[in-house]
Amino acid sequence: MQPSPHLQPHHVHRVYWSRDGIIPGIYAIAPMLPGTLAFGLAFGALCAQKNFTLAEVEVMMAIVYGGLSQFVAVQSWPDTLTVSTIATLALLTTTVNIRFALMSASLRPWFGTLPAWQAYSSMLLVTDGGWLAATRYREHGGANAWYFVGGGIVLYMVWLVSSIPGFLLAGQLADPKKYGVDLVMPAFYAAMLVPAWKGPRRAIPWVIAGTVALTVHWLVPGYWFIISGAIAGSVSAGLMADE
Known part of the structure; x- marks a missing residue:
């Protein structure tokens, strides 16, 4: 039986497009x-409380x-908004x-190996979750670019509309803790660690x-x-000898 073309080692199959x-x-x-x-729901509510318009929220969702x-x-x-405050916001966004x-x-x-316009436009769809799914697919030999791009487009479209109900229901979400919305971000990123688990080491x-971040935050x-x-996590990972 021949292995699936999607799961053959990437040193055998270069990137290709197949629907x-x-x-x-x-x-x-x-x-x-x-x-x-x-x-997105939580973000839309936050923007409404900060007196953004829905159009401004959607522009940010689309281009940031x-x-x-x-x-x-x-x-x-x-x-x-001044030159200095805009520069500060830009620095914060870049940092994160x-x-x-x-x-x-x-x-x-x-x-x-793709043409530049295909490669760089595809990278506009990089997200934490999408990257994790794509990386696992690639580790198993996947090479179909549509696997990453197709999922990325769907994730982008969901993100684009997700803030609208949050914005419209901001009055009911004035207290995020009431509905547990304040736990969305930590729960989301904690869940991402599960498939990335490769042992205690x-x-x-x-x-x-996490320890450094919490200490500095305090x-x-x-x-x-x-x-x-x-930086602390990256440096420590780089200093660890390969097994």
Whole structure:
């Protein structure tokens, strides 16, 4: 029996486009859709409480597409926009989103042989959950670009509309703790760690990153805990010898 072309080693099959990878890609990200909906719902409510218009919310959802960075930016939104406050917001957004540059770089062995317009436009769809699903697919030898792009488009469309009910129901969501909306983000990211589990040793950088982030958050005001936690986790992972 010949192995499936989707699951052959990537050193045998280079990236290709085949529409039969779309549905499996959508199935792979399906478990992430409820979390994405809740995430967007909470963001829409936050924007309404900050007096954004629905049009402004949808523009941010469409062109920033940053998840956690959008929360950070809106929570830090000043009463008056100036050059300095805009620069601060840009720096905050860049800091939180810098992980997407690393995720995109990790996909280069897969998408790097495509024409630039296909490769770089595909990277606009990189998200935490989508990247995780795509990475697992690639580790099993998958090479169909539609697997990543098809699932990514569906995730993007769900994200785009998810803030609308949150915005419209902001009055009922004035107290996030009442409905557990405040737990959406930590629960979402904690759930992402489950399929990434590769044993206690590989989890050491997670513990180091979390410990450093919590310590800095307690000692230093602002969002430096994000940067410090990311650096600590990356450095510790890099220093660990391969098994």
